[in-house]
Amino acid sequence: MTEQQITKPWFKQLWPWLLISGPAVAMIGCIITIYLAINYQADKPLRDGVVKRGLKVEQQIKDVQVQK
Incomplete structure (x- = not known):
């Protein structure tokens, strides 16, 4: 390999953002x-x-005391 491939940082690539979005x-x-x-x-x-x-x-039925 005479030419090196230039890779982008992870935050500039699409696939990490697709994985994080879900x-x-x-x-x-x-x-x-x-x-x-x-x-x-x-x-x-x-x-x-x-x-x-x-x-x-x-x-709702409340307990009512009847006084005599």
């Missing part, structure tokens, strides 16, 4: 999912004694 996109999606799960909780009370879980609305 896990990077997955991490960004995971961070967004965790943020939404923490800030937008689905089981908030609608009014006193009623809770919506998914599409189901349930009424």
Whole structure:
């Protein structure tokens, strides 16, 4: 070999960025999912004694003491 091949540094080549992009996109999606799960909780009370879980609305029965 009389001529040496000039190689580019790794950060100027395409294949490392293609390999890094998959896990990077997955991490960004995971961070967004965790943020939404923490800030937008689905089981908030609608009014006193009623809770919506998914599409189901349930009424919670509280122990009421009757005085005579």
